[in-house]
Amino acid sequence: MVDQRRRFFLRSAKMAQQQSLPWIKDIGAFTDHCTRCGECERACEEQIIVSGDGGFPTIDFNHGECTFCFACADSCPEGLFHPNTEPPWQQYVSIDENCLAQKNIECRSCHDACDERAIRFQHRLGSVAQPEINVKDCTGCGACIAPCPTNAITMEQQQA
Numbered sequence: 001m002v003d004q005r006r007r008f009f010l011r012s013a014k015m016a017q018q019q020s021l022p023w024i025k026d027i028g029a030f031t032d033h034c035t036r037c038g039e040c041e042r043a044c045e046e047q048i049i050v051s052g053d054g055g056f057p058t059i060d061f062n063h064g065e066c067t068f069c070f071a072c073a074d075s076c077p078e079g080l081f082h083p084n085t086e087p088p089w090q091q092y093v094s095i096d097e098n099c100l101a102q103k104n105i106e107c108r109s110c111h112d113a114c115d116e117r118a119i120r121f122q123h124r125l126g127s128v129a130q131p132e133i134n135v136k137d138c139t140g141c142g143a144c145i146a147p148c149p150t151n152a153i154t155m156e157q158q159q160a
Ligand code: SF4
Pocket: 021, 022, 043, 044, 045, 046, 047, 048, 049, 065, 066, 067, 068, 069, 070, 071, 072, 073
């Protein structure tokens, strides 16, 4: 049984990290010009855009996944988003030591959530199957984050 309090604190700590919106490449320019009008937050049908530090919009993958619909970008009166002919972002997930499989407890919730099949489970001698991220196939959609019962999945920014 997962300790609910521990899970809450882990999730709260990770929520403190700001996740940029898709098609936003330069966070500095973004915070210089974003008026915090909230149009992108209202436009997001997945309701994953929330008000973050300083009232600037950020994404909380605990609410769901990005479907790359471009509604946030279309709604922005300031034109801060890159065109959707460009990739939305350079990010992928990683799995940390809170993963149940690493504690030899069977769990494949992340695998089941990933339409891209970017999380594969490899059999290991003497333990349950372990998840491995195929970074090339990961779109950074965040769909695997909320289903993880131990909040073991974190979004990582790809280094240029
Ligand atoms: S692309 Fe669509 S689903 Fe993704 S954050 Fe923007 S409005 Fe939400």
